[in-house]
Amino acid sequence: MQPFAQKLNLSGNGLNRRAVDVLQVNMGRYCNLACIHCHVESGPNRKEMMSRETVDAVVRFLAATDILTLDITGGAPELNPHFDYLVESAVGMKRHVMDRCNLTVVFEPGKEYLPEFFRRNRVELVCSLPCYSEENVDRQRGKGTFDLSIRALQIFNRLGYGQPQSDLILNLVYNPVGPHLPPPQEKLEQDYKRILREQFGIVFNHLFCLTNMPITRYATHLKLRGEYDPYVQLLESNFNPATVDQVMCRNLISVGWEGAIYDCDFNQMLDLPLRDSAGKPLSIDSLTLDQVAGQSIIVGNHCYACTAGPGSSCGGALV
Secondary structure, eight states: OOOHHHHHHHTTOOOBOOOOOEEEEEOBSBOSOOOTTOTTOOBTTOOOBOOHHHHHHHHHHHHTSOOOEEEEESSSGGGSTTHHHHHHHHHHTTOEEEEEEOSGGGGSTTOTTHHHHHHHTTOEEEEEOOOSOHHHHHHHHOTTHHHHHHHHHHHHHHTTTTOTTOSOOEEEEEOOSSSSOOOOHHHHHHHHHHHHHHHHOOOOSEEEEOOOOOSHHHHHHHHHTTOHHHHHHHHHHTBOGGGGGGOGGGSEEEEOTTSBEESSHHHHHTTOBOBOTTSOBOBTTTOOGGGTTTOBOOOOGGGHHHHBTTOOBTTBOOO
């Protein structure tokens, strides 16, 4: 495999951060699901959880900047006891809040209030539904998750999420079940909308197609099946230089559950933190935007997943 950094240079592209307009916060690795494709390796047995002190540091940093969007992820971020506080703090500062929700979390004990909480705070929902087929979803995420996901989407729809002329945004996320690139996003979105409407009466705003990242748990899954090498070769052979200008790390910084700063959630899972001039990892406790503005992005061969074919980001296809 040709190193990604070398491929990037040969394509005539550089990769530096522009102005930061998204603060992505990983609230921990605890989750009620343990999905095969999860690059965070989240699950019910994970103990990593962002503390109140670190959440307070996130709130202070956000207040000191003009960053407009707070993108909250996990694990299942809603299972962090400080999730509500973070959302309400950001909303109080007139920031746009996005929650990356696995849908099933609203049926966890004590979390039944979440749909109304989301509605009241006008939280944009980005919900994982890796297929419109029950068989495929349950195979990837666990038996029974498809039914719970459909029930959650119906609840959100009843509250106005995803409805025409509503400002309550409901987006869905697709991940391939197997080791291949996602199909064209626009066509798949049409299929999702037609099938979910016809079979379950569900409506939503947009579908985001994400390429599975061959790191951590998913890398192990691929290797056990003898599919790792062919998959990473597929990603490399489909490198698309047109995607480089749009990758999410150009305008985003990622905060780990312990407060360290990263270029993206994937670098976070590979323990590739941003560092100051002395080589010390940057922390949300003392971070300023000047420390990350214009900085070169840390890249590795995993970056082929974001730049293959139409590209992949937190907002789906790039080109």
